[in-house]
Amino acid sequence: MLARQAHYQHGGNEDDDFDDENILAASIVEAIQNEDDDPSQTLHSLQSREDDLQSRLQAAATPLEYQASLEARYASYDNYCSLFHYILNSNGPVELDLPTYYWAWDVIDEFIYQFNNFCAYRNRVAKKGQSHEEIASLKENQQIWGCYSVLNILYSLIQRSQMNEQLAAIKRGEDPNTVAGEYGSRPLYRMLGYFSIIGLLRVHCLLGDFTLALKTLDDIELNKKAVFARVMGAHFTTYYYVGFCYMMMGRYSDAIKAFSHILLYVARTKNFHNKSAQFDSISKTMDQMYALLAICVALCPTRLDDTIHSSLREKYADQFQKLQRGGPESLPVFEELFQISAPKFISPIPPDFDNTANNVDPMQHHLQVFMSDVKNNMMAPVLRSYLKLYTSMDLHKLAAFLEIDAEDLRTKLLVFKQRSRQYKWVEGGLLSGEVVNISDLDFALHNDLIQISEARVGRKLVDWYLRNLTRSYA
């Protein structure tokens, strides 16, 4: 356990003395070893009371069948409630060492997944309107899997463990144990509290509150050494939701950064992971992230890492090309990719079972808001391709090329300019940032004369130099 705590403390630290690659490899090796540990072996050596809690925790981390009945879903909710109640409200902290820390993640992950799934199930029942029994039961039991209770559990786990205080202490370079308190110094609470923060990120995002989602991560440093990075599923989930929230805030360059970061990480460590059970779900999320990346790059042309770029083209060649070409033909492709890659949004209140025509799929709602942003930017690729060719150009001439009205073009240029100025994260909380020019093309209008400038990237020599230097040593 000590070693684990040391890692944990290290996770929040900012010291960059360690070589990233080494850390990366070490954590993967450990993750795999952990996976090989059979949890049941650890189980036998424990006392019976712990034994009980262990098995309940294990049950809480076990996926519910997709086809599960309403009763099974209610029962599962009750189990979570009594488990968390026991952990949170017993006389003093519950004594238990978590066999592995990704267990805590699995519990939180499954808890939110079931919540998400329950909301979808409820909407399906309302939509079909066939099973009167289920409808009556759902109407009566609105508090089950309610938003308030789910949020309540996550917030309570965070508060019990003093997790935000601990993380803040780590950030200041202090010992988190001084603020951890009776509960927070134990691995069970510490890990549940920590992953509940990631859980909140997810729930807020599912509810469409993208800013609060990012705000939740204020005390967590996003880097490879963060604690979540030690559990592949958590690492992955965090970046998916962070990237998605940025995308919904129109901060495409930040979204691209988040997606590329994690996709590159997985690409590099693929050989370590592809045998693990987690990998199936990871590869599905990976495809989703590539789709989101395609959307973001189309809206904010950015040069991607070569590995990522070729995988993107491999997976979504057709769609990506259409997105990049822009125009009205690109809109259905944006919609298609958004729908396959966005999280399964939740409506916080139960659907209207009596007037089902009133229920709108939350996905359609968020899609519509997002698409209004996309539509506005539809002409940008075409505009770009022309602007790239000239250093100065008459507005009327360009309008003639594009076969649009000159004043129409002027407004499109203004939009283009606005779109090229985006908030970009520099330091501090994820919500902070500075307005920067994210486009390599810029222009100014002198009445009807467009003066165009381009930002070029100079030759990159350091890599070449280093490679050759290393070669000469060998």
Place this chain on the structure above:
Amino acid sequence: MPAFDNAEDRPEHITGILNGLDRYNPETTSIFQDYVSQQCEYGTYDCYANLALLKLYQFNPHLARDETITNILVKSLTVFPSTDFSLCCHLLPPNLLIPTPASSSGDLSEAVQKLTTLNTQLESCQFKEFWNTLDSDDLYADLIADVSGFEDTIRKRIAGVTSSSMRSISRELLEGWLNLSDEQFDTFVKDTAGFSIEGDSVIVPLNKDNEAKPTITRESVKFDQFSRVIRRAYEAPA
């Protein structure tokens, strides 16, 4: 630039609620509502707090007040081209934007769709059309009535957009964009926007967004990148 979750004029009690679990407490709804009215009256703006109120409405639909919702949306128009309007829309009940039989006849749904039209026009920089739309229906006047200085704030924003793209622009065009003419136009352009007028043209002073200067980004080389090479140089036998 301030972070999104900060607002200059946010009172302390609001900060307290936002940072704690009281942001979920339905009893704070009225406090947030008063805060929205205050923002409308004094021309301050706090999107992060307004989103918290919309979230409370999202969780407790029976508490929602139509007037407050539209005021929040109108306020978020005054900060275009930021994405605040969209962020607010994401927290609205889904059947306001995608009308259903029951909601399409509702006043709120109509109001939200009207405001969405305004937002689209602002975001796509169709300023002349924006003013025309605003004048086209009395409902618009009702919607913006609570937000003091709405039109002037929008004008300032339009001037901002103009100054980021233009070095000079014809007077006639800008008059249409700002919906001002004659002396009012002269005063606004010179005193508020800081532009100058030369004959039929309005001259925009140079700023970092409208200079359009070609740049070459050079590689920034950090010492760290060489650490391995240098280490090897030390370790290699002399």
